[in-house]
Amino acid sequence: xxxxxxxxxxxxxxxxxxxxxxxxxxxxxxxxxxxxxxxxxxxxxxxxxxxxxxxxxxxxxxxxxxxxxxxxxxxxxxxxxxxxxxxxxxxxxxxxxxxxxxxxxxxxxxxxxxxxxxxxxxxxxxxxxxxxxxxxxxxxxxxxxxxxxxxxxxxxxxxxxxxxxxxxxxxxxxxxxxxxxxxxxxxxxxxxxxxxxxxxxxxxxxxxxxxxxxxxxxxxxxxxxxxxxxxxxxxxxxxxxxxxxxxxxxxxxxxxxxxxxxxxxxxxxxxxxxxxxxxxxxxxxxxxxxxxxxxxxxxxxxxxxxxxxxxxxxxxxxxxxxxxxxxxxxxxxxxxxxxxxxxxxxxxxxxxxxxxxx
Ligand code: ATP
Numbered sequence: 077x078x079x080x081x082x083x084x085x086x087x088x089x090x091x092x093x094x095x096x097x098x099x100x101x102x103x104x105x106x107x108x109x110x111x112x113x114x115x116x117x118x119x120x121x122x123x124x125x126x127x128x129x130x131x132x133x134x135x136x137x138x139x140x141x142x143x144x145x146x147x148x149x150x151x152x153x154x155x156x157x158x159x160x161x162x163x164x165x166x167x168x169x170x171x172x173x174x175x176x177x178x179x180x181x182x183x184x185x186x187x188x189x190x191x192x193x194x195x196x197x198x199x200x201x202x203x204x205x206x207x208x209x210x211x212x213x214x215x216x217x218x219x220x221x222x223x224x225x226x227x228x229x230x231x232x233x234x235x236x237x238x239x240x241x242x243x244x245x246x247x248x249x250x251x252x253x254x255x256x257x258x259x260x261x262x263x264x265x266x267x268x269x270x271x272x273x274x275x276x277x278x279x280x281x282x283x284x285x286x287x288x289x290x291x292x293x294x295x296x297x298x299x300x301x302x303x304x305x306x307x308x309x310x311x312x313x314x315x316x317x318x319x320x321x322x323x324x325x326x327x328x329x330x331x332x333x334x335x336x337x338x339x340x341x342x343x344x345x346x347x348x349x350x351x352x353x354x355x356x357x358x359x360x361x362x363x364x365x366x367x368x369x370x371x372x373x374x375x376x377x378x379x380x381x382x383x384x385x386x387x388x389x390x391x392x393x394x395x396x397x398x399x400x401x402x403x404x405x406x407x408x409x410x411x412x413x414x415x416x417x418x419x420x421x422x423x424x425x426x427x428x429x430x431x432x433x434x
């Protein structure tokens with residue numbers, strides 16, 4: 077029987093709560109189909125760890141993680157530590173070191189869930205936002221000079237490389253090609269950012285020439301926000317920079333019902349390193365410890381992880397169980413208008429999985 081080694085890092089806030097529930101669901105799927113085994117190792121890295129040891133993860137953390145088939149992640153961020161430390165010390169460290177350059181963020185309006193947009197149905201929102209995940213605005217290039225003085229300067233320099241841009245655009249074109257609608261929108265801001273963004277445009281001209289079967293178009297990022305709200309059904313796959321896609325995917329999550337639902341895959345498509353799967357939401361300290369976080373984003377991420385591991389059938393069955401749960405509309409967590417607890421959602425989804433036909 078195939079066996080997969082998964083590293084689980086709950087991290088901070090509700091991240092730990094939803095990852096714990098996600099592991100229960102993954103084990104339920106593995107038991108139900110009895111075709112593979114999942115061995116989960118949990119790592120206590122995050123802000124508590126930082127406050128104890130001065131680092132967000134163990135010094136040999138990357139070496140340890142490298143041996144796993146995939147990483148299942150919760151969230152990093154805690155008011156006790158500046159965000160740039162918690163983010164760079166764990167999540168970005170993993171994404172960059174493991175060259176997880178393709179950040180894939182699907183958004184769908186699941187059955188039974190309503191969008192804040194009026195008259196929008198499941199058919200209208202079925203998007204995948206592909207975010208460049210290793211460079212651009214989050215490359216970490218820049219600095220601060222004259223610290224604390226009136227003439228202090230802070231700079232963040234966006235870094236766009238031909239290799240980095242080409243590979244993410246190619247990835248998005250291949251993904252668009254594999255879908256029914258076969259459409260890809262390139263999002264930039266090349267009217268105002270006239271160097272790096274124009275490089276994105278130029279490379280897109282070259283790369284997309286080989287994809288005549290994919291319907292392509294281009295949008296400026298500000299206009300894209302309007303299109304997502306006013307003409308959601310016109311969108312299929314979107315490719316954008318690290319910063320732009322970060323913002324667009326939060327909007328996409330909200331338009332598809334809640335921040336609690338949306339998943340993310342941080343992929344190293346060449347599989348030289350493990351890929352990492354996580355819900356799109358952050359630590360949400362306002363609801364931490366109350367047992368009310370919506371775990372669906374973490375479950376959907378688990379489904380993406382199974383898919384990446386090659387367990388397509390199990391991945392699909394997990395999504396089917398999630399959709400059956402949302403269609404039923406019982407035990408909805410508070411962000412979806414119910415009073416179900418995190419565990420109630422998990423228990424019901426496991427019940428559905430246990431009752432599924434092979
Ligand atoms: P970050 O800065 O890391 O993005 P955050 O805590 O500032 O994290 P998010 O976690 O992204 O913000 O979410 C914003 C708000 O949405 C939260 O404060 C919370 O009220 C709500 N929210 C997010 N995730 C969930 C969830 N899984 N279930 C219920 N509500 C959620």
